[in-house]
Amino acid sequence: RSALRSPARLALGSFALVILLFAGLLSLPFATADGHRAPFIDALFTATSAVCVTGLTTVDTGTYWSGWGLAIIATGIKVGGLGIMTLASLIGLAVSRRLGLTQRLLAAGEARASGLGDLRSLLRTVLVVSFSVEIAIALILIPRFLTLDYGWGRSIGYSVFYGVSAFNNAGFSPDPVGLYPYSHDFWILVPLGLGVLVGALGYPVYLNLVRNWRRPRTWSLHTRLTLVMVGALMVISAVLLAIFEWSNPATLGAHSTADTIGNIFFQSINQRSGGFASFDIGDAREQTWLLEDVLMFIGGGSGSTAGGIRVTTVAVLLLAIMAEARGRRDMEAFGKRVGTEVLRGAVAVTMIGIAIIVVGTTVFMAQTDIPLDRSLYEVISAYATCGLTTGITSDLPDDAKITLIVMMYVGRVGSMTIAAALALNKQRRVIRYPSERPLIG
Amino acid sequence: RSALRSPARLALGSFALVILLFAGLLSLPFATADGHRAPFIDALFTATSAVCVTGLTTVDTGTYWSGWGLAIIATGIKVGGLGIMTLASLIGLAVSRRLGLTQRLLAAGEARASGLGDLRSLLRTVLVVSFSVEIAIALILIPRFLTLDYGWGRSIGYSVFYGVSAFNNAGFSPDPVGLYPYSHDFWILVPLGLGVLVGALGYPVYLNLVRNWRRPRTWSLHTRLTLVMVGALMVISAVLLAIFEWSNPATLGAHSTADTIGNIFFQSINQRSGGFASFDIGDAREQTWLLEDVLMFIGGGSGSTAGGIRVTTVAVLLLAIMAEARGRRDMEAFGKRVGTEVLRGAVAVTMIGIAIIVVGTTVFMAQTDIPLDRSLYEVISAYATCGLTTGITSDLPDDAKITLIVMMYVGRVGSMTIAAALALNKQRRVIRYPSERPLIG
Numbered sequence: 001r002s003a004l005r006s007p008a009r010l011a012l013g014s015f016a017l018v019i020l021l022f023a024g025l026l027s028l029p030f031a032t033a034d035g036h037r038a039p040f041i042d043a044l045f046t047a048t049s050a051v052c053v054t055g056l057t058t059v060d061t062g063t064y065w066s067g068w069g070l071a072i073i074a075t076g077i078k079v080g081g082l083g084i085m086t087l088a089s090l091i092g093l094a095v096s097r098r099l100g101l102t103q104r105l106l107a108a109g110e111a112r113a114s115g116l117g118d119l120r121s122l123l124r125t126v127l128v129v130s131f132s133v134e135i136a137i138a139l140i141l142i143p144r145f146l147t148l149d150y151g152w153g154r155s156i157g158y159s160v161f162y163g164v165s166a167f168n169n170a171g172f173s174p175d176p177v178g179l180y181p182y183s184h185d186f187w188i189l190v191p192l193g194l195g196v197l198v199g200a201l202g203y204p205v206y207l208n209l210v211r212n213w214r215r216p217r218t219w220s221l222h223t224r225l226t227l228v229m230v231g232a233l234m235v236i237s238a239v240l241l242a243i244f245e246w247s248n249p250a251t252l253g254a255h256s257t258a259d260t261i262g263n264i265f266f267q268s269i270n271q272r273s274g275g276f277a278s279f280d281i282g283d284a285r286e287q288t289w290l291l292e293d294v295l296m297f298i299g300g301g302s303g304s305t306a307g308g309i310r311v312t313t314v315a316v317l318l319l320a321i322m323a324e325a326r327g328r329r330d331m332e333a334f335g336k337r338v339g340t341e342v343l344r345g346a347v348a349v350t351m352i353g354i355a356i357i358v359v360g361t362t363v364f365m366a367q368t369d370i371p372l373d374r375s376l377y378e379v380i381s382a383y384a385t386c387g388l389t390t391g392i393t394s395d396l397p398d399d400a401k402i403t404l405i406v407m408m409y410v411g412r413v414g415s416m417t418i419a420a421a422l423a424l425n426k427q428r429r430v431i432r433y434p435s436e437r438p439l440i441g
Numbered sequence: 442r443s444a445l446r447s448p449a450r451l452a453l454g455s456f457a458l459v460i461l462l463f464a465g466l467l468s469l470p471f472a473t474a475d476g477h478r479a480p481f482i483d484a485l486f487t488a489t490s491a492v493c494v495t496g497l498t499t500v501d502t503g504t505y506w507s508g509w510g511l512a513i514i515a516t517g518i519k520v521g522g523l524g525i526m527t528l529a530s531l532i533g534l535a536v537s538r539r540l541g542l543t544q545r546l547l548a549a550g551e552a553r554a555s556g557l558g559d560l561r562s563l564l565r566t567v568l569v570v571s572f573s574v575e576i577a578i579a580l581i582l583i584p585r586f587l588t589l590d591y592g593w594g595r596s597i598g599y600s601v602f603y604g605v606s607a608f609n610n611a612g613f614s615p616d617p618v619g620l621y622p623y624s625h626d627f628w629i630l631v632p633l634g635l636g637v638l639v640g641a642l643g644y645p646v647y648l649n650l651v652r653n654w655r656r657p658r659t660w661s662l663h664t665r666l667t668l669v670m671v672g673a674l675m676v677i678s679a680v681l682l683a684i685f686e687w688s689n690p691a692t693l694g695a696h697s698t699a700d701t702i703g704n705i706f707f708q709s710i711n712q713r714s715g716g717f718a719s720f721d722i723g724d725a726r727e728q729t730w731l732l733e734d735v736l737m738f739i740g741g742g743s744g745s746t747a748g749g750i751r752v753t754t755v756a757v758l759l760l761a762i763m764a765e766a767r768g769r770r771d772m773e774a775f776g777k778r779v780g781t782e783v784l785r786g787a788v789a790v791t792m793i794g795i796a797i798i799v800v801g802t803t804v805f806m807a808q809t810d811i812p813l814d815r816s817l818y819e820v821i822s823a824y825a826t827c828g829l830t831t832g833i834t835s836d837l838p839d840d841a842k843i844t845l846i847v848m849m850y851v852g853r854v855g856s857m858t859i860a861a862a863l864a865l866n867k868q869r870r871v872i873r874y875p876s877e878r879p880l881i882g
C-alpha cells in the first residue's frame with residue numbers, strides 16, 4: 001500500500017522542491033530587468049505560480065523580469081506542467097492497476113476501457129502531445145510577431161513562451177501589458193485559445209484521441225464526459241458572458257461585433273483554467289465575476305494541467321442529480337453505469353474544495369480588508385490555478401501573498417494527492433451495520 | 442403515484458394561496474400604523490416573508506404596521522409554520538409508507554426506526570410541541586415586558602408575537618428597532634434563543650424526544666445526526682464569531698465579556714435560521730458575512746420551520762467524505778449504515794440549492810448593482826428563510842424585491858417539493874448498463 005501511495009507523496013515533495021529551486025533562480029540579480037535582486041516573496045510567488053501553472057503575478061511579468069527571468073519562468077511552467085501530467089499518469093496507472101487486482105471481477109474491462117495500460121506508452125503520449133502542441137503554437141505565432149516588427153530574437157522567444165504557457169494552461173504572458181494589445185488579433189488569439197483548449201483536456205483524452213481518432217464509439221466514458229462538459233461549459237459561458245458584458249464599454253462594448261464574439265470565446269476557453277485575458281477582468285460586472293468564480297472552480301479535465309475540481313467531477317454530480325430526478329437506481333451516461341463509489345469521490349473532492357476556498361477567502365479577507373467579490377475571485381483563481389485576477393494581486397500585503405501561495409500549492413498538488421488517496425485507499429470490511437435512512441433536504 | 446406526489450403539489454398551491462391571502466389583508470388600510478394603504482409589493486413581500494417564516498422586511502415591522510398589521514403578520518407566521526410542519530409530516534409519512542411497501546425486505550425496520558407510524562399522533566405531536574413552546578416563551582416574556590413598563594396589552598401582544606416568531610424561526614420582531622435594545626437583557630434573549638433552537642430541530646426529533654426522552658439509545662439515526670450537527674455548528678460558529686467580531690467596536694466590541702458571550706451564542710443559534718439579530722449585521726466584518734452565508738445555507742433540521750439544505754443533508758455529505766477518507770465501503774454513523782441512495786439525494790438537494798443561489802444572486806446583482814458580499818448574504822438569507830440582512834432590504838428596487846420573494850417561496854416550498862419528489866420517485870429497472878469509471882478530481 002505504501003508503494004501505491006507514493007505518487008501522492010512524490011507529488012507533494014517534488015513540487016515543493018521544484019518551487020523552491022525556481023524561487024532561488026528568480027532571486028538572482030540577472031533575472032530582473034533592472035538587475036536588482038527581486039524580493040524573495042515575489043520570487044517565491046512567481047515561482048509557485050509558474051510551477052503550479054497558475055498565472056497570478058505580484059509583479060508585471062513583461063517589464064519586471066529580464067529575458068533570463070522569462071526563460072526561467074517558461075522553464076518552470078514546462079517542468080511544472082510535465083510534472084503534473086506525468087504524476088497524474090502515474091497515479092492513474094496505480095489506480096488502474098489496483099482496480100485491476102482487486103476489482104477485476106466486479107468491473108471487468110474497466111482498466112482496459114479507460115485506455116491505461118502500460119507506463120511507457122502513456123508517458124510517450126504525454127510528451128508527444130505536449131511538445132507537438134507547444135511547437136505548433138510557436139510556429140504559427142513567429143511569423144505574426146515578425147510582421148509586428150518584434151525582430152527574430154523576441155519573436156521566437158515570445159512564441160515559445162506563449163506556446164508553453166498556452167498548452168500548460170499557465171496564463172503567463174511575456175508582453176509588458178499582457179494580451180490586451182492583441183484583443184483584435186485573431187492570428188494570435190486563435191492558436192492560443194486552441195492551445196489552452198487542448199491542454200485542458202488531459203492525458204486520458206489524448207490516449208483515446210491519438211489511438212482511436214476515427215472511432216468515437218470506442219472512446220471511454222471519461223473521454224466522452226470530458227468533451228461534452230468542456231463543450232457545454234464553453235457555450236454556456238459564452239452566452240452568459242455576452243449577456244453580461246456586451247453592453248459594458250469598459251470590456252467588450254467598445255469592440256466590433258466580430259471582435260466581441262472572438263473575445264467572448266477566447267474568454268470562455270480561458271476562464272475555466274487558461275488564465276489569459278484579452279480584456280481587463282477588473283472592469284467586468286459583478287455578475288461576470290460570479291460566473292467566472294463558478295467556472296474557475298469547475299476547471300478543466302482530469303490528468304491535465306488545468307485546475308479546479310475537474311469537469312468529470314461535476315459531470316458525476318450532474319449524473320447523480322439526473323438519476324435522482326428520474327428515480328433511477330443507477331447513474332448512467334452513454335450506455336454506461338457509473339458506480340456510487342465514484343459519486344462519493346466526487347462529493348469528497350467538491351466539498352473539500354469548497355471548504356478550502358471558504359477558509360482561504362476568510363483568511364484573505366482578514367489580511368487585506370478587500371471585499372468578498374474580489375477576494376473570492378482571487379482565492380478561487382489561485383486554488384483552481386486559473387490565474388485570472390480583478391487586478392489586486394500586485395498590491396497585496398506579504399501575508400496575503402503567502403495565503404495565495406498556499407492556495408496555489410494546495411490547489412495543484414493537494415487535489416492530486418487527495419484524488420490519489422481517495423482512489424487508492426479502499427478497504428473491505430466484512431461486518432456491515434444495519435441500514436437506516438435519515439431525512440434530508 | 443399521483444397520490445404520493447400530492448403533498449408536494451399541495452404545498453406549492455396552498456402556500457401561494459395563503460401568501461396572496463395575507464398580502465391582501467396587509468394591503469387593507471387598517472393594517473398600517475398611519476392608516477394608508479401599503480404598496481402591494483411591500484404587502485406581498487411581508488406576507489411572503491411571514492408565511493415562509495423568513496423575517497426579511499422592506500419596511501420596519503415595528504413602526505410601519507398597526508397592531509392589526511402585527512396580528513396579521515403573527516397569524517401568517519403561525520399558519521405558515523404549521524403548514525410547513527404538517528406538510529413535512531405528510532411527506533415524511535408518504536415516504537415512510539412508500540418505503541414500507543417496496544423496500545421492507547431491503548431495509549427492514551426502517552419506517553419503525555424513524556418513528557413515523559400514524560398520521561394522527563404525528564400531527565398531534567407537531568401541534569402540542571409548537572403551541573407548548575410558543576406559550577411557554579410568551580409566559581416568560583410577559584412579566585419582563587411588564588417590568589419594562591410596556592403595559593398589559595402591549596406586553597401580552599409582544600410576548601405572543603415573540604413566542605410565535607421564535608418557535609417558528611420567523612425572525613420578525615414587533616419592536617420598532619428590533620432586538621437591539623435587548624442585547625444586554627438575558628431575560629429576553631435566553632427564552633427567544635431556546636425557542637429558536639427547539640423550533641429548528643423538526644418533528645422527527647420531537648417524536649423521539651417526546652416518546653423516548655429517557656432512552657437516548659432508542660433515538661433514530663436522524664435524531665442523533667440532527668442533535669450532533671446542531672450542537673457542533675453552534676460551537677463552531679460561536680468560536681469563529683468570537684474570533685471575527687470580539688474586537689469590532691461596531692458589533693460586539695462595546696459589550697462586557699458576559700454580554701459578548703451571550704450575544705455570540707444568541708447569534709450562533711439565530712444565524713442558521715432564526716433570523717433574530719441582537720446587533721447590526723451590516724456593521725460586521727466581511728469574514729462574518731461569509732461565515733453566516735455558509736451557516737444560513739446549511740440551515741436547521743428536516744421537518745422543521747428552519748430553512749436551508751438542512752443539517753442532516755450536510756451530515757450525509759460529511760459521512761461520505763469520512764467513508765472515502767477511511768476507504769470504507771459504507772457510510773456509517775452511530776452503528777448504522779447510510780445507503781448510497783441517501784447520498785444521491787443529499788447531492789441533489791445541495792447542488793440544486795447552490796445553483797438556485799448562484800442564479801438568484803446573479804439576477805439580484807444585475808438588478809441592484811449591490812456588490813457580491815451583501816447581495817449573496819441577502820439572497821442566501823431569503824432562500825434559506827433565515828431573515829438576517831446587512832441592511833439593504835428596505836432600499837431595494839421593486840424588481841429586486843420580487844427576486845427575493847421568489848427566492849423565499851422557492852427556498853421554502855421548492856426544497857420541500859424537491860425533497861418529496863426525490864424521496865418518492867424511485868423506479869426500478871431490470872436492465873443495468875456495464876459499469877465504467879471516469880476519473881475525477
Ligand SMILES: [K+]
Nearest residue numbers: 054169275386
Ligand atoms: K492557469
Ligand SMILES: [K+]
Nearest residue numbers: 495610716827
Ligand atoms: K427565519
